Amino acid sequence: MFPTPVSMDTTEFRKRGKEMxxxxxxxxxxxxxxxxxxxxxxxxxxxxxxxxxxxEPESFEDVLKDVERIIMPGVTHWHSPYFFAYFPTASSFPAxxxxxxxxGIGCIGFxxxxxxxxxxxxxxxxxxxxxxxxxPEEFLAGKDGEGGGVxxxxxxxxxxxxxxxxxxxxxxxxxxxxxxxxDADIMSKLVAYASDQAHSSVExxxxxxxxxxxxxxxxxKFTVHGSALKKxxxxxxxxxxIPFFFCATLGTTPCCSFDRLLELGPICNKENxxxxxxxxxxxxxxxxxxxRHLLNGVEFADSFNFNPHKWLLVNFDCSAMWVKKRxxxxxxxxxxxxxLQHCHQESGLVTDxxxxxxxxxxxxxxxxMWFVFRMYGVKGLQEYIRKHVKLSHEFENLVLQDKRFxxxxxxxxxxxxxxxxxxxxxxxxLLKSINDARKIHLVPCHLRExxxxxxxxxxxxxxxxxxxxxxxxxxxxxxxxxxxxxxxxQ
Amino acid sequence: MFPTPVSMDTTEFRKRGKEMxxxxxxxxxxxxxxxxxxxxxxxxxxxxxxxxxxxEPESFEDVLKDVERIIMPGVTHWHSPYFFAYFPTASSFPAxxxxxxxxGIGCIGFxxxxxxxxxxxxxxxxxxxxxxxxxPEEFLAGKDGEGGGVxxxxxxxxxxxxxxxxxxxxxxxxxxxxxxxxDADIMSKLVAYASDQAHSSVExxxxxxxxxxxxxxxxxKFTVHGSALKKxxxxxxxxxxIPFFFCATLGTTPCCSFDRLLELGPICNKENxxxxxxxxxxxxxxxxxxxRHLLNGVEFADSFNFNPHKWLLVNFDCSAMWVKKRxxxxxxxxxxxxxLQHCHQESGLVTDxxxxxxxxxxxxxxxxMWFVFRMYGVKGLQEYIRKHVKLSHEFENLVLQDKRFxxxxxxxxxxxxxxxxxxxxxxxxLLKSINDARKIHLVPCHLRExxxxxxxxxxxxxxxxxxxxxxxxxxxxxxxxxxxxxxxxQ
Numbered sequence: 001m002f003p004t005p006v007s008m009d010t011t012e013f014r015k016r017g018k019e020m021x022x023x024x025x026x027x028x029x030x031x032x033x034x035x036x037x038x039x040x041x042x043x044x045x046x047x048x049x050x051x052x053x054x055x056e057p058e059s060f061e062d063v064l065k066d067v068e069r070i071i072m073p074g075v076t077h078w079h080s081p082y083f084f085a086y087f088p089t090a091s092s093f094p095a096x097x098x099x100x101x102x103x104g105i106g107c108i109g110f111x112x113x114x115x116x117x118x119x120x121x122x123x124x125x126x127x128x129x130x131x132x133x134x135x136p137e138e139f140l141a142g143k144d145g146e147g148g149g150v151x152x153x154x155x156x157x158x159x160x161x162x163x164x165x166x167x168x169x170x171x172x173x174x175x176x177x178x179x180x181x182x183d184a185d186i187m188s189k190l191v192a193y194a195s196d197q198a199h200s201s202v203e204x205x206x207x208x209x210x211x212x213x214x215x216x217x218x219x220x221k222f223t224v225h226g227s228a229l230k231k232x233x234x235x236x237x238x239x240x241x242i243p244f245f246f247c248a249t250l251g252t253t254p255c256c257s258f259d260r261l262l263e264l265g266p267i268c269n270k271e272n273x274x275x276x277x278x279x280x281x282x283x284x285x286x287x288x289x290x291x292r293h294l295l296n297g298v299e300f301a302d303s304f305n306f307n308p309h310k311w312l313l314v315n316f317d318c319s320a321m322w323v324k325k326r327x328x329x330x331x332x333x334x335x336x337x338x339x340l341q342h343c344h345q346e347s348g349l350v351t352d353x354x355x356x357x358x359x360x361x362x363x364x365x366x367x368x369m370w371f372v373f374r375m376y377g378v379k380g381l382q383e384y385i386r387k388h389v390k391l392s393h394e395f396e397n398l399v400l401q402d403k404r405f406x407x408x409x410x411x412x413x414x415x416x417x418x419x420x421x422x423x424x425x426x427x428x429x430l431l432k433s434i435n436d437a438r439k440i441h442l443v444p445c446h447l448r449e450x451x452x453x454x455x456x457x458x459x460x461x462x463x464x465x466x467x468x469x470x471x472x473x474x475x476x477x478x479x480x481x482x483x484x485x486x487x488x489x490q
Numbered sequence: 491m492f493p494t495p496v497s498m499d500t501t502e503f504r505k506r507g508k509e510m511x512x513x514x515x516x517x518x519x520x521x522x523x524x525x526x527x528x529x530x531x532x533x534x535x536x537x538x539x540x541x542x543x544x545x546e547p548e549s550f551e552d553v554l555k556d557v558e559r560i561i562m563p564g565v566t567h568w569h570s571p572y573f574f575a576y577f578p579t580a581s582s583f584p585a586x587x588x589x590x591x592x593x594g595i596g597c598i599g600f601x602x603x604x605x606x607x608x609x610x611x612x613x614x615x616x617x618x619x620x621x622x623x624x625x626p627e628e629f630l631a632g633k634d635g636e637g638g639g640v641x642x643x644x645x646x647x648x649x650x651x652x653x654x655x656x657x658x659x660x661x662x663x664x665x666x667x668x669x670x671x672x673d674a675d676i677m678s679k680l681v682a683y684a685s686d687q688a689h690s691s692v693e694x695x696x697x698x699x700x701x702x703x704x705x706x707x708x709x710x711k712f713t714v715h716g717s718a719l720k721k722x723x724x725x726x727x728x729x730x731x732i733p734f735f736f737c738a739t740l741g742t743t744p745c746c747s748f749d750r751l752l753e754l755g756p757i758c759n760k761e762n763x764x765x766x767x768x769x770x771x772x773x774x775x776x777x778x779x780x781x782r783h784l785l786n787g788v789e790f791a792d793s794f795n796f797n798p799h800k801w802l803l804v805n806f807d808c809s810a811m812w813v814k815k816r817x818x819x820x821x822x823x824x825x826x827x828x829x830l831q832h833c834h835q836e837s838g839l840v841t842d843x844x845x846x847x848x849x850x851x852x853x854x855x856x857x858x859m860w861f862v863f864r865m866y867g868v869k870g871l872q873e874y875i876r877k878h879v880k881l882s883h884e885f886e887n888l889v890l891q892d893k894r895f896x897x898x899x900x901x902x903x904x905x906x907x908x909x910x911x912x913x914x915x916x917x918x919x920l921l922k923s924i925n926d927a928r929k930i931h932l933v934p935c936h937l938r939e940x941x942x943x944x945x946x947x948x949x950x951x952x953x954x955x956x957x958x959x960x961x962x963x964x965x966x967x968x969x970x971x972x973x974x975x976x977x978x979x980q
Contacts, residue, residue, distance in 0.1 A: 021507030024594035045610035074607030104514035117564030184678030
């Protein structure tokens, strides 16, 4: 017989699993007492652990002790109520429970047959979510729709996958009209577009796909209008280029501005340009009727994406993407070796999600959506969004009441862009003093030539009291900074 | 005040988390009693659940009840000891515990500053693992190495990322020699290579990267030799193409064959071709000294990848990738908007993993490696690999003793390719009767013109008794099939 190495049997797992659940519960209960941003310097961890893996097994106790000793001092606590950096990343107990289940089942859902439940729940959950934000019927899978949704790992992948699908579709269309042109001829003329405020992942998708990507200038509110796109298209067509993809942004990363879908969409449709909408952060808000108008014009889009793992209480990773024509994706990627084929795959009912994404393997991520949607209910999720939006307006009002500061972009959802009236250097110094003090954590952005501080409502447990604390703290540091500056100038 | 919608507080999470841990423990204890492959038909799930998300919250009990009622009947049980399909996907209790922790911390480690522990533990764990398989020093990060490792989501992504890095590097090199050539000119001449036995993801990487990809013919043992590559290179250079990337496979998906690195590596080095090694499945075995020789020649490679999430007890996703020159990756992808910059990033000690991969966000996946490596120890992991290899030879011997069957490829690790001597139709019928009976689960492959059954040792808990059962079952079905066939022919 061959002995199985058993580092842990089920009895021990029951015990240790419960200890780990308690550790996580303790972590959340005490999170407001941990310093939000760590003190460590680059390279801190290596000296704390051995050079190589141990030959003999170590105990769970030893490992868990080291979590507190080695890991926690180097963690940036994204769920601390004092974390206001980047954009939120979602965390909720129902999602954590679903992830435990997903890990336990541990199936790899690359095809329908590889785990039917994994594929089918995902299709239905994307329909649920699509209905929650009132997506046009064409984006839903339903029982026999041509569209449908998929969970991607991140918005970057959604942008890349749709850009590649558009690339293939355009190459085929152009070739059918000009059979003498090679793929390479056409590729060299393709050009994709996005706002000058779009996320860096759009430029990166162009880089990966080997196509030109150009910025469309946004206006003074950081919004792209139809007229701006039209002008660039006109020039590019005249120069012999082939426009094929436009990524509109709803809720830009720097300042949460919104491109004008109702102007842009008809242009894209008319000009045979695939319109993808990246609403990575803002998309979650569209479950509230009062914010749904921001999505008007989605009916002109070919694909739409937002991240429930940002703001809809579904832990990372869960980036929801829909397309109107699933065949646009599958025909761009479909490769079908025998070891991945199965007897049901020619049925119209069957979805093989491996043709919808970059990786082959995929976890059972739709469980998280199912648990969260059911245990919060749509009303609970709406309340959650509304609470964050109210808190951002509370912060905005505090800024507006202080004449030393200015608001730099319209506050629509949970992000406030603000700065001290004055130089970029002054604001860089303010941000440095905020982050050096380690009481709260923020990151900056550039809005045109201006260095701006971004205050994003992030934590599930953030309350008015934390907003008030943060503002008082910023205000005090600003006072100190301005005083020191006055002294220097004297 | 704004009420927080609380679907679940920490007290309730403690209770429900422990129930979920028990559910998972029960699942594993009873897994051999569940039918390995489900009976459901495509579309089974949609009628079982509502058309849209509930408005009001539902209880955890209701959701958990539905897991057994709706989800489990549609699950393919990848960790059942009767599952012999595809390749293994890893599952272990230490990894599950680490994933609970990773979910709780819930940080997004795209840059060093976004969570220093997340980045630094990953770098050190990839060094640990590199040492376990005795990778050349150049692939390790160490304190000031130029190489280093990263966790990708899947081998597909590793192949894509390295192909893209090679593409950029080659375009720049060619342009420095021929400044008159545009990116598009060069792209149209680039050609990548892989064995005709390579995984479909290699062809897909070429498709995504917009470059030609060609198969190199393997020999009658499904192995690519240097001579085969040389011949194709010679022809392609003569035709004006620019060879730039070769993906060698160690452990092909159809039959676990191995390309000849020691012949291929020097050719690639001499011809300025990036050699990437995909050892997705086989790589884990290299932690055993007796299998390490299969990796000889890795010293010629530019990058190397294998999946601890397949065979090293680290739950999906965890695909380990190393490069000799990290600057090859970062210079292919680096885009640095202000909201992602941080004050440490110019330090040589700091790794921003977002420049190493396709997505921006990333979970704290190195915790799984740390827990598994420590709680099994290298010796425990080696025993685990050896046990699987012994079980595959046990199955191989059973096949060899039955004159009706043939072994179709050398059994080196945990995969046995076999078939009934006879037609493809006969073997297709055998596979169908095996999978229809639902006692065990297998998938097929093509080896040249032959339809072949793949028997992969997969489950963490598979034992000799399950191998014996599987063989008796297959043998009995074969007897029935041959009998029915005889009758038909009479």
